[in-house]
Amino acid sequence: MEVMITNEKLQQFETRFDADRANRIAMNAVxxxxxxxxxQNYQAERGNAHEFSVRLDQGEITNQQKSGRCWMFAALNVLRYHVIHxxxxxxxxxxxxxxxxxxxxxxxxxxxESILETLDEETDSRLIAHLLSAPLNDGGQWDMICNLIEKYGLVPQSAMPETVSSSATGEMVQLLTEKLREYACILRREHREGKPEEELRKEKEEMMEEVYDILCICLGKPPKTFDFEIRDKDKNFHRDTNLTPKAFYEKYIHLDLSEYISLINAPxxxxxxxxxYSVKFLGNVKEGREVRYVNVESEVLKKAAIAQMQDGSPVWFGCDVGKELxxxxxxxxxxxxGKxxxxxxxxxxxxGERVEYGQSLMTHAMVFMGVNLDEEGRPNRWRVENSWGKDSGKDGYYMMTDEWFDEYMYQIVVNKKYLPEExxxxxxxxxxxxxxxxPMGSLA
Structure with a gap:
């Protein structure tokens, strides 16, 4: 057998290609x-209307703009639903x-902290290469937003509006990534030179002060207190003054995040x-909860998501959004x-093979806001709230078929009360x- 492509083999390829009329037509079209x-299959839209037997109504569609904050937007969309209603x-x-x-x-x-924990690793080790690859990109997972809320609370958008750098994070992330790699280089070099851990940690504190300064310049300083003023549908005006972010969360959202857990389908x-399962060196708040999930069959994810929506609550989920979209x-x-x-x-x-061979993984987080159940109570399509603005999809909403769910859905978050004890x-x-x-440590 030939180990290289010869001219004779090329001629054989060409002759075979030209012999098929469909190939010539496809070449011209593509x-x-x-x-x-x-x-594109024009028939795909038939029978898959944007109508759903279980439907939750939300406020205006959000827009993450040129940022990778989908996991954050999805979580905040779940939470704001409760405030709105x-x-x-x-x-x-x-x-x-x-x-x-x-x-x-x-x-x-x-x-x-991860750099300080791995000072004796070789710089070209797979672990150090992984840590240096993306020190603080925009992506995240459910447990990571829970860590932020439990530690810092939340505020209305009016208390800390978007900035150019929050809506288009590329420049800020590039700057911080360069600084963090520089800091890693300094800490690891000084460790090799014999500097004690106590002095390295002191330097780390100074490094964090610089990070804080950069974030304030790019995003503004987060409020410590604020006034919450809003008018409801009946034109009644509401004012609550001098709230802290944690007090605001407890008073106006007051969901117990510890009751919500992640289910994954990773066959x-x-x-x-x-x-x-959990993932080493994956997290944001060092003292916060670990990223954790339980791996279950796809039908378990569906049943739990349907139960939560039927009870009036949206569902956060992560999927491989770019596939067959x-x-x-x-x-x-x-x-x-029809590829x-x-x-x-x-x-x-x-x-499972797509995940193992790098063809698919969780890339995006959104929110289930409904599902269509057939006459036997089985789902056939799902209503999805995205965060790409109202001009994307149908007024900002997407329709997911149940078959697509089976192939490209990886994670949902539901309240424990919708799950069996086991x-x-x-x-x-x-x-x-x-x-x-x-792959299951990927960030949406």
Missing amino acids: TANGVLKTA EMNLEEFQLSQSYTLFYDKLEKANYFL TSDKPFHRS SREDGRMDLANY EELFHTKFTMTK IIREYESEPILLEPWD
């Missing part, structure tokens, strides 16, 4: 229009800039179902594109620690 536009409001938003400030501050501290060979009309549907037919090929990897016990058991680079 070179002129691109893959997805050519492969309990206070009878037309519209309300929590400050995404406030949580961004403290997330960056805490991630910087978490990174520097990979190394992760048995009904076991608890029609962004213009807001459809996540395996039938959107197999267009290219005369089959895509045969299972969900699932809760599995979640609370001693977690299996995954390596820092495990």
